Amino acid sequence: MSTAAEIALVVVALGFVLSRQLSSRPLxxxxxxxxxxxLAAVGLFSGGLIDRDHLAMSVTLLVAGLVVALGSGVVRALTVRVWRAEDGTLWRGGTAWTLAAWVSSVLLRVGLVVAGHVTGAASEGGGLLLFLGLTLVVQNALVVYRARTLVPAPAVQAVAV
Known part of the structure; x- marks a missing residue:
């Protein structure tokens, strides 16, 4: 897959993800x-994560990208509201903080790409897909964990008249 196609896929995926993350919906x-x-698998197997001509810088940027993805996922997970409806179903909803955390995540990733270009370490689009997939896995895992720890809604008892 070409870099332009991978970037287009990331933009489409990010738009889809943001629209879902910022709305309230059942978990x-x-x-x-x-x-x-x-997304993570496509990013991992599409290649181009390491520039063999700039191995040390390339590996450093990849590791930094993975750390940013993990950290961003944790931060965003903490900004997502999680609640149990009266019928017992679990719900999730993004907040303004979730959007701010997404903007920060994207800016950090762009910073890493720029650092790669400045240092001459080529950056392929596969790294973008891996970053997006990994950060979402971490965020969703923590949101699901938080939801599971919510106290179940009390059972409604019928009142005899």
């Missing part, structure tokens, strides 16, 4: 990981 544990894992 679907099973499907929370499907898209992020696919």
């Amino acid at each position: 679907e544990e099973k499907s929370s990981f499907r898209v992020p894992l696919i």
